Amino acid sequence: MIPLHYYLVVSALLFSIGTVGVLTRRNAIVIFMCVELMLNAVNLTFVAFSNFLGSLDGQIFVFFVMTVAAAEAAVGLALMIAFFKNRESIDVEEMNLLKL
Amino acid sequence: METLFFFVVAAVAVISGLLVITCKNPINSALSLIMTFFCIATFYVMLNAPFMAAIQVIVYAGAIMVLIVFVIMLLNIRSEAGRRGAHTTLFGSALGIFGLIELLYFLAKGGLTGSRGGLDAKIIEQFGHTELIGRALFTQFLLPFEITSILLLVAIIGAVILAKKNI
Numbered sequence: 001m002i003p004l005h006y007y008l009v010v011s012a013l014l015f016s017i018g019t020v021g022v023l024t025r026r027n028a029i030v031i032f033m034c035v036e037l038m039l040n041a042v043n044l045t046f047v048a049f050s051n052f053l054g055s056l057d058g059q060i061f062v063f064f065v066m067t068v069a070a071a072e073a074a075v076g077l078a079l080m081i082a083f084f085k086n087r088e089s090i091d092v093e094e095m096n097l098l099k100l
Numbered sequence: 101m102e103t104l105f106f107f108v109v110a111a112v113a114v115i116s117g118l119l120v121i122t123c124k125n126p127i128n129s130a131l132s133l134i135m136t137f138f139c140i141a142t143f144y145v146m147l148n149a150p151f152m153a154a155i156q157v158i159v160y161a162g163a164i165m166v167l168i169v170f171v172i173m174l175l176n177i178r179s180e181a182g183r184r185g186a187h188t189t190l191f192g193s194a195l196g197i198f199g200l201i202e203l204l205y206f207l208a209k210g211g212l213t214g215s216r217g218g219l220d221a222k223i224i225e226q227f228g229h230t231e232l233i234g235r236a237l238f239t240q241f242l243l244p245f246e247i248t249s250i251l252l253l254v255a256i257i258g259a260v261i262l263a264k265k266n267i
Contacts, residue, residue, distance in 0.1 A: 016200035021121035023192030051147040055217035071255035078262035
């Protein structure tokens with residue numbers, strides 16, 4: 001039986017990696033992937049606590065997080081395609097105007 | 101044996117996570133991210149949650165990552181022209197490392213409180229994980245489940261409107 005803390009440490013590492021990626025990268029799609037990584041780190045924490053506390057509620061939360069991530073992927077990638085059509089680039093440093 | 105397996109999977113997850121943020125080419129980042137998702141699915145199996153592992157592989161590694169790889173290839177993004185300035189990288193990394201130290205500090209300091217529920221490996225074995233999830237979803241969490249369907253409908257409409265010729 002693996003202790004709960006091992007899973008939480010892995011989850012903390014993955015979450016921090018995701019944070020560094022969001023703060024340091026310029027490509028909008030890579031930033032998007034780092035956000036997905038952070039969501040997955042939190043999901044791992046939910047499932048680990050759910051197993052160690054003997055309750056199913058955490059896993060239901062993971063289900064809803066996955067749904068929100070799927071909706072976010074569809075809308076976010078559509079936004080990126082719309083931005084790319086106008087600017088020929090998805091660099092976040094060029095996203096500095098409210099108008100197109 | 102189980103601990104050794106855990107450490108191997110954890111090492112692969114963290115290394116491929118690091119590759120996601122260090123690779124120049126977005127396709128390589130996406131493939132590393134798929135590897136991380138598979139490692140997390142392995143953790144779910146080790147945590148007695150096989151249904152979560154299945155939808156992790158199908159929804160994340162399947163649907164979402166296919167969408168991301170499709171967009172990367174559609175837009176024909178090669179590598180980044182130039183990285184952000186050195187001070188941005190330094191500041192972002194420092195912030196991430198401070199966050200990690202804080203998380204590990206609270207993990208070392210805090211203890212597990214709260215009472216255990218009735219679920220254990222024997223009950224999961226007896227009823228099946230999918231059945232337990234389904235029962236909880238359609239009784240106790242019915243309203244959030246219905247709201248989820250509205251969220252997905254909104255996402256579909258939003259994606260179709262954003263993808264029109266000129267917005």
